Amino acid sequence: MEVADTATQSHQTQKSIRFSGWAFGVTGLASLLAIPVAVVFAHVFTPAGEIWSHLVETVLADYVVNSLLLMLGVTVGTLIGGVGTAWLASMCRFPGRRFFEWALLLPMALPAYIIAYTYTGFLDFAGPVQTLIRDFTGWGYGDYWFPEVRSLGGAVLMMSLVLFPYVYLMTRASFLNQSICVLDVSRTLGNGPWRTFFTVALPLARPAIVAGLSLALMETLADYGTVEYFGVSTFTTGIFRTWYGLDNAAAASQLSALLLVFVFVLVVVETASRRQARFHHTSQRHQDLQRIKLSGWQAWAAFIFCFAAVFFGFLLPAGQLAWWSILVASDQLDSRFWSLVVNSMELAGIAALISVALALFLGYGRRLNKSKILQASVRVAGMGYAVPGTVIAVGVIIPFAWLDNRLDAFMQTTFDISTGLLLSGTLAALIFAYVVRFLAVSLQAVNTGLERIKPSLDEAGRSLGYSPLEVVRRIHVPLLSGSLLTALLLVFVDVLKELPATLILRPFNYNTLAVRAYEMASDERLAEAGPASLAIVLAGIVPVIILSYTITRTRRVRS
């Protein structure tokens, strides 16, 4: 007993040290990840000199108005596209419904800037549509009016086409989760199926719709590639211009901070809506909805509406990219292209591995220690998903450059060696930015996995004679592997698609697929942007497959 006592004593002390060490690590990590946003806000009080007043007098109003108009347009577009398709695909019965249920997610595979390139190529003067019109009518240049795709309206359309699945996904889930009892009550109180939809189902889905919309609007605010290509001045393009054109870090930070205020409002709305959405589920009993059967013209209209969303949001642009890729394949698919692929995969792979490892660390920290500080730290670490890549890039480069200068000065005075820019021009800065931005994605996947491992499973393992470490190896690892793989893939694809942070932070002459697509498109060599874009889109289909698998699985469980 004597011996056993000392052994348990040491076990106890070890345990408490490990726990506090873990908590320390989690808070430290969260602080590290919060640096970019903190830096941006810290510069609010740094005088930016005349540039700021210059900005206010000239372009700031444009940035605000254009960003607001863009958000307004995308709100209308994604609500019509997202709620409309969600309603049809989950509440109605018409030919092709099952196909659309997952196919409506396909537009998510396209980043907004890539769909913008394809439609520009498709609709501009030399594109197939206008050429066809001219061939048909015999008109020449200037003889006819055609809508300009490279405009604010065009940007709204492009973003709505690829962002409506966010609203679709959340709204659909809400419709399917609505307790059948509530809908039945409405029917017994004398409301028909249509009236029930408008008076019960739709109001109940409102928090989910708002949450999906907030996500779509966060992406809208984060977009750089589309608005830059279409020549629409918004916050993100303004930050770029201030940074590179005016070379003023303080002013760029202040614009970033202003943009973050917009984002913050969206985050608050989204969080509140999600919380509310939870309370709206009044009972646990669910069953398949009595879908409204559409027939005749109604079924046709439903089919056409959903098909249009899939066609214009995915099939047409993907087809255009494939066609371009075939056109330029012979002189584009050379060793330079493959080195782009390797670069992209390398970056995305490293960022994904780090993100998932950190997410595991944070997830376990939150699981082991329920203290408020730790919970808050994990939430801070997951905030990056709302912060536009441009802002993160600015917030990363300022402290990294400061650190480099300090290091260089120190080395020069003490050892007479110049270290130059040790960190800021390297992949380390870029990967750090990716981790800040996409950690939330891996964190969510890991947490979903961890929540499935109920604490009682750990205790069952302990009571059957296994130490905590063995419990992790024999119970957690096999149960978590699926979620970890999902987390890896999701971050991988998100990094592959990311444009603005990569543009700002990449090492000199270091190119990725996204950068190549951007550069080719900027040079008006759209066809040559095809292969890189197509590669990104093909990778983007992976998360769509994962999502649609989850969707069909939940349906199977319910039935």
Next chain:
Amino acid sequence: MTTPRLIVDTVSVAYGGTPVVKDVSLSLAEGEIGCLLGPSGCGKTSLLRAIAGFEPVASGAICLDGAEVSVPGDMLAPERRNIGMMFQDFALFPHLSVSDNIAFGLRRFSPAEKKQRVDELLDLVGLSKAAGTFPHELSGGQQQRVALARAMAPRPTILLMDEPFSAIDPELREQLAGEIRTMLRRDGMTAILVTHDQMEAFAMADRIAVFGEGCLMQFDTAYNLYHQPTNRYVADFIGQGTMIPGTILDAQHIETELGVIKGDVINDGDEGACVDVLVRPDDIIHDDDSDMKLPIVHKTFRGASFLYSLKTPDRHIVYCLVQSHHNHAVGEHIGIRMEMDHLTVFPNPNGHPENGR
């Protein structure tokens, strides 16, 4: 006399300085099945988790098989206690088949021994045919039996069961409790069960510890808890019954508004003391010939019997259990007589019998 399998010696458990279990002492002999019974939040689960080694004790000591495993500031890790535990949600490993779940704790067994023990337990819980299936393919009752087999497989010193029936349909609980008791008995297992349901406790346990607000109120057999509760809390919590005021005449007689009741006064009570007497529904016998008649204010049909609520002259309500062919209407006066072996009395807080109420 052999050492008890489990000794809980004046144990307190606290969360963040707030005590949830206060100075509880109890012990279980080999092969005995105990129960911690009480409403939610009374500390019973905390004590079970302290026995398992998931919670530290703030004071006192816990011994398993004579060895101290928990004292303040020190506890043996759960995996080194040789305990078996059944969880509320069963906590079956979803990635392992039924037989792999049962074999999980048999790490020190050779493959042949392992197979033999798993087969033995599958047979015991009647799931030999389901050996290769996965937990999600089983019904709630089957999952529970797998959880039981898994916990019993390594032949633990003691089996701990945390509300094992809460995830089971209420209609099946008593039946399953009886079945599990039979299985535990056949294996000679020492076990302790946590529940808030008296019927489960009665069906499973040899001795029951009634908990209230962190304190152990009484540790006794079900019969004694019902017939000889040592305090008002247990009298209220176990079974049905009401208190009527009375005055102790001598060790055999108490005077009440329902006449002089005869029986052994079991709690301390001086002659002439004003007390409350516990009256159970089976203490009042329906007798048409009796002179004492009380009006029925409410009745509940229970199949084999009626439970009548009767109003006493001093406007107390007492219950009377009557065979169901004595069907009387509400408002009717029925004759009763008192028939009590034990007179459980508690000091009357108001001091005077006439002031009762």
